[in-house]
Amino acid sequence: MDTKELTASDYLFKLWPWIEANLKQIAYAGGAVAILVFFYFYYGYSQTRKEVTAGQALSQVMVTGGASPQADAYLKVAADYPGTVAGQRALLEAAAALFTSAKYPEAQAQFQKFLDTYPDPDNFFTPDALLGVAAALDAQGKTDLAISAYQKAAAQSGNVSVTASAKFAIARIYDAQGKTAEAVKLYEEIARAYPNSSFSNEAGLRAMELKTKGPGAIARPVPAVATPFTLTH
Helix, strand or coil, X not given: CCHHHCCHHHHHHHHXXXXXXXXXXXXXXXXXXXXXXXXXXXHHHHHHHHHHHHHHHHHHHHCCCCHHHHHHHHHHHHHHCCCCHHHHHXXXXXXXXXXXXXXXXXXXXXXXXXXXXXXXXXCCCHHHHHHHHHHHHHHCCCHHHHHHHHHHHHHHCCCHHHHHHHXXXXXXXXXXXXXXXXXXXXXXXXXHHCCCCXXXXXXXXXXXXXXXXXXXXXXXXXXXXXXXXXXXX
């Protein structure tokens, strides 16, 4: 009989002796696959449940008042649900609450803890953490370190709001230091890069004032960062 004329039954008939000889191995393999499939779906289910529970815990903390108590509560959520989206956000919210309470070294430590715990540069919250570290350094008067941290946030962030905030903060520092040329250059860059935004309007006005009044112009009281934390996402 021509091979092309073999039916499915013919192939099964030829294969059956091999199946009988290896039946135990096939059963083991099938069992192993079944176990793997079970664990795969169970893991997915348990992760989903964990994310939901973490989200509920975070929401509960977010509706309570008081910055200081919230920082501890946020840290508990972060510790109880590491790796979840809600757990990651809770860690950043804790750092923001500490910043709002003027506990700048503690805030810096928590922002940095996020970056150390979740080092993936593509992490959804990384830009906010980078900006938070810079803002905390800025608030402590560690100007040189703050500028470097702001530059890092601006360079690594794909988030327009974070990049604009970081560049504006650097321009403000140069402005306050009397580095008029550097400040004007950066203000003008911001005005061009982010048209029709609050950053653009403020930067354009400040650049114009500095060029008109010269080095003696008084810097406007601009926050170190637009609250380092109203999650920008």
